[in-house]
Amino acid sequence: MKFHSNPFIPKRLLKNGLLISMGLLAMSSTMASEASIWNKIAMHPLYAMQSPVKGKIINQATQEPIAGATIKIVGKSSSTSSDVSGNFEIDAQPNDVLEISYVGFVSSRFTVTSTSQPVTISLSEDSSNLDEVVVTGYGTQRKKDLTGSVAVVNVTALKSQPAGSAVEALQGRATGIQIVNDGAPGSTPQIRIRGYSTINNNEPLYIIDGVPFEGKLSWLNQNDIESMQVLKDASAASIYGARANNGVVIITTRTGKAGKTNISLDAYAGAGVPNKGAFPKMLTPQQILDIDNEFNGTNLQLQDYLLAGSATNWDVNPAVDADMSKYNYNAKDRASFYQITKANKAGTKWFDELSQTAPIQSYQLAANGGNETSQYAFSGGYLDQKGSLIHTGFRRYNVRTNTQFNAFDKKLRFGENLSYAYTEGYGMGVNPNTAGGYQGEGSVLGFAYRIQNIIPVYDEGGNFAGSFGNNLGNGENPVAMAFRAKDNMNRSNFFFGNAFAEYDIIQGLTFRTNFGLRYENYNGVSYTYPNPEFSEGSFNNGMSEYQGYTTEWTWTNTLNYKPNLGEDHSLNVMVGTEAIKNRNRGIDGSRNGYFIMNSIDYLYLNSGSSNFNNNGSGSIGSMFSIFGKADYAYKDKYLLSVLARRDGSSNFGENNLYGVFPGISGAWRISQEEFAKEAEWLTDLKIRAGYGVTGNQRIPSFQFLNRYLASLTQSSYPINNAVVNGIWQTAYANPDIKWEQVKSLNIGLDFTILNGDFDGSFDWFNKKTTDMLFRVPLPAVSVGRATAPVQNVGDMSNKGFEFSLGYHYGYRQEKPFTLDLSANFSKYKNEVVSLAPTITQVNYGAFRSMETSLLQRGQPFGSFYGYQVAGIYQDDADVQNSPSYEFARPGGLKYADINNNGEIDPGDRTVIGNPHPDFVYSFNVNAAYKNFDLLLFFYGSQGNDLYEATRYFTDFGVFRGQKSVRLLDEWSPTNTGSNIPSLPNPKDDISAMEYATSSYYIQDGSFLKLKNFQLGYNLPTKKIFGENTTFSKFRLYFGVTNLFTITKYEGLDPEVSATPSDYPALGVDFGVYPQARQYTFGLNLGF
């Protein structure tokens, strides 16, 4: 029943779980001795002709004897166990096969050749799996005892991928977890566990060393992670009650271990190479001019100059206007501004100008060790990642310590984890608070689509060129934007730690107290430079700065009781309380009108001369919870777990202050049944079922109160020309606000066959969200322009299944070549079951004249909603005879008349796409041959639609900007088969309906990426450095991420995080930070 899944997995016996695992070990050994009693009975005289085989069982790694190992003859009933010195004796014949097993070790087989010689059989430590102890809510369990749906993440594989954030590499590592990454350094990945449980915040709850944490994890070095588990269903997660709706990710950091001091150094360096070819192709300036010439009946050649003083385009007289002595870029006002800009006739490749080869380097030095009474671990790391977009980057310095002590015969154990990280980031998309929060039409990347490519990056004086001039549109030079933001830094000092103590009061009864503290101090500055080269630019300068802190403390007390109920019964009861209090406070200020801008040393708030702004804000919250859990097992066969939590939260008013969240789950290990033991091939088989309720309280605070604001800007009025402060009601109350709940049913199956050659699991789930917190948009007659309260009105459903399958070769056979193949498959179907009775649908994702996304009964959350393109109007008669809209024209988009009223109106909008994938999948190959190892990791998403919002600018007559090469195939009276609308004559009345939200923007977003490729070589340290070398490990590796992407999507990168809107607008692409191909060279040293 032992097998390997992966050579890198260390034994995961966690100190926190030591107590329980020791109990389990004791149980296992009694079972073994019980078997030997049976053995004696089996010693029938009939077998007397057999001669005893003598031998010794040793640990392969330490060469020390193993006591209590079970030795069994395959196919017979006789068995014995090894004594304290590892010796055993069993009656066997030649050609009998002995099977030796011991908890925590890979079982081994030995064929008896002769009975005369004593044999030595070595067992290798089991690096995985069924006896692996995993951390669940407020305790630990063996993996084989799990009754809920818990994904155990292969942390080693995770670490092999260079990433700024610990969770970035979680993608594809466990079933049921969908992660959307982007390419920004220190990016904040979008994590969804089993789909979307709510239209609100869908981020999971993290439990780090027992302390709950919500937020981004860019402060955490992934090398510090010892283990990571994901509680996916409510029966497992409801112990975390009101914060567990979106799943719980439990992270345990590295701890000290008794033994000699181990020191390791992990380092890698590399470079990200942007995929310039993925940026949509644009028409050249000549092609744009050809179109203009045709519309205007002109025959112009491309102009030499765009701007020279007040002369523009063809009116520029080079001899007079383009005189560099007149050039004055750094003017204080428009009148004296004089710029000379040549046309870039070849066309500026804006994305190329914005992208760069991006170096990355990371170093981590770690040590751990200790003795019987105290253990310690320490690590320090440094990560410096430049982005593949210019002037973006992320740096992190982090240090972490863990110490543990025990006293009174190990009855008292106490210790701490403390981590500190300093991070700084700058530039677009770096380290945003919410995944995808940087996206928008006004971003650096957004403008790479919008600005005309006849505009060069620089003017004749070496300053930035731009759209100021005539007919150059309103795009802003994105290179200038990025350059000017290069010093806009956000910084964070982040402390996270906990101190704990536990005491065994009586045998089996342990009290534990844990106090966790998070303290983050964050600050940032940003500078505004004049951008006179921009058609909507300004001569303003300025800076703004913010400072703030967040604290949260969590005090948890648990009492764990594990009575000794004999061999057949195992019971573990835990009760506890938890109090949480958090506070945030921040200030920010800004000024304009600085005397100089060329030295950031000068730019402090008090040096500004105008637009004085100072603001402060804060939040406060508290929770108090009591909870309990009981796990019962009968003969390791029948497992039952019940739990409940009662949460109180300051987010809810008197009427619904408390919420109760129960969970129950059970499992049947069929493989432990007598009838199943016959099936030799079946190592382990377990059926699980669980049901539970979790909650969500992540809503803006104080929804149960009417709230007013005294605001100088929103409720004040000039009386006698002096502005007098008044008040207004900014928020209307819902006194009955209560908890959002998810009820979830999970049925699963875990199996291991052929002694671990194959393993896998299958889960089916049905999650139903009720009382969904929903800010029901109220009419202005109810709330004016104030905020409507959140109400408990919606229902949402997620159903799905997921399975993983692994194949492992070479471990049992102790072959030099080992191979692990694993595949993950996850599927969910999301449906908004109901919204408020008054609301049949909510359109959101508003962006200029588009509204991309929809909440509607019966549809998946965030479905794309708009007009269904039915073709192109072919001629005036077609416009006349077909349903049309005002100013419809031949060559313009023709929509389906869904409501059959003969015209195209808002009633014709329909669901035009689904941003949710049909399924996501991953495939992992791990191979090792002697000292070489190879890793391949594929990740894919199938069947999700994307809304390529950037087409608004590049495909229609909206603004004078870059146009897509799709227009080369635009509809025309001679190209009637085209489905690309023709560019309208700018002089005509163009209906906004042409570029309204429609299926024209929708594309299949399916993709398959080779996310990670890594080839490593372990230097035989003893061979090279001699037997006495201190090097225990010397591994070199070469890796490539994002080696290739297979997709039909025409945008920059098919991985698109949700865009911030009233609700997350899923799969709407305004220009995501694309993932670069990253080459890394790394080194792992152990000594």
Next chain:
Amino acid sequence: MKRNKLMILLGAGMLLVSSCGKEFLQKLPQGELSEPQVGNKDGVEGALIGAYSILNGNVRDTWGNYSSAPSQWVFGEMPSDNAHKGSELTDQTPMNMIESFTSISTNDNLSTMWQVYFEGVLRCNNTLKLLANDQAGPKEISEERAKEIQGEARMLRAHYNFFLWRVFRNVPIITEAITSTSEAQNVPNDKDILPSIEEDLKFAEANLPSTKVNDEFGRMDKNAAKAYLGKLYLYQKKYAQALTLFNEVMAGKDIVSMPYWNNFDVTKENGPEVVMVSKHAINSNGNAENSNVGDMLSGLYGTSPVGCCGFYQPSIDLANAFQVDANGLPLSTTSYRAKPYLSDLNNPTNTYALDVKLKFDPRLDYTVGRRGVSYLDYGIMPGNAWIRDAKYAGPFVGIKTMIPQTQFSTNAAPGANYLTGLDVNIIRLADVWLMAAECEVEAGNLAKALKLVNDIRNRAATLAPKKTASGVDAADYIVKPYPSFASQDAARNAVRTERRLELALEGHRFFDLVRWGIAKSVIESYSSFEGTYLSSYKGITYSAKNDFWPIPQAEIDRSNGALKQN
């Protein structure tokens, strides 16, 4: 022993549970006020100021509040024969649909207008509710002041409701008697709101003081209530009732001596011609959210010192309406359209020369910026350098919403000269004069109407001529009083023309055309004239349903069936 330890621990645990009770979970909002904190005198007065604060059509931020501007340029001028949206065709396209009467119910200008003014109504209601609580309980506010507060709040509510009525006609009546969001949600829009506006104005007229409360300029007063009530009657064609009120407002005032330009001069605010105004200011910290944000898009474009957006351009037709005959009297539409003045529209080059011989009412150059004529203190208007796309929206720019350069430092937002402290008139005395003239015409008192119209024209004649670059008068300025009105029709026509010229680009024109019942004929004939020169305005058709706009679709959707589309 062990049992004791256990008991101690359990005891400690219980203690923890009980001590972490409700108090631990009861927190107060941070940086916000909750109800008990505003249930006092300061709370009521603060809420009232909050209600005034919607006069500028802006709740928060500066961008996006164009359609709710107190000037009502989006609904009152742009769709009329006076003005164009301006800028470029593809800029703010939903406004194009307002201008061409093709708006659909999802137009964002409609929802902004609806939401901001209902926010205003709710703020008035909240003031009245908080006041009622005080009067029913602690009575921190004197009974006398309570009456005034009610008068101020109800006057403001009448104004907000009247603006809603003009644009949407069928609006639900939301009063302070409504206590919950769901009750408000279910109010249908099937009742005429004018009687309740009238009731509010009558209450205000009866209870507001004749002088400003505490001499605080910006507050509502009896005079404003009278003028507004008169205007309401005029819209209902109750001429006699209206005239009585107008006469009371005009009594003892001499408009001819009041300088015309003071109405648009940021340094001459709070003058005697102001009847009701939306007051604007730049906050002491430079913030512009209490400024004239609704008109910001009219900020001149290009090389102008303002540097904004180039919206809200006067039409060719409006500029030409200022043409006068040799007697200084307005030309008829047919005659001025026969020989229109187009500025440099067809010759936007260096060779263009301004014809200073043309005969114009001097108010032209105080209303319309045109090439070759001095513009405030900005210098000579250079034509296209200040205009985004003259071929789209014509060669003219507005003046009444701009302030002089010299005032930028004190009356404009730093770095944003299009956000100014310029007040916007909602009713000014000249408006009352001309409304009174209308009443007199309809009552058949042509002589009285003649006097009122000529007062306005006599004042216009006192306007200083605008100059060209070479310092000569930019036109042959001439404006003279009418010698007499030949008939009631002629009088009516003269009053209407005078109203157009005097109040051009102040947000009245479209609503006037609608109440006069001539919107279709005026707009369609204007479209064929204007469309000759600017193709975008060709072929506008008008029908009775265009007298007001669709109710925003989102509001209908959110009303649970209570609101019916117009």
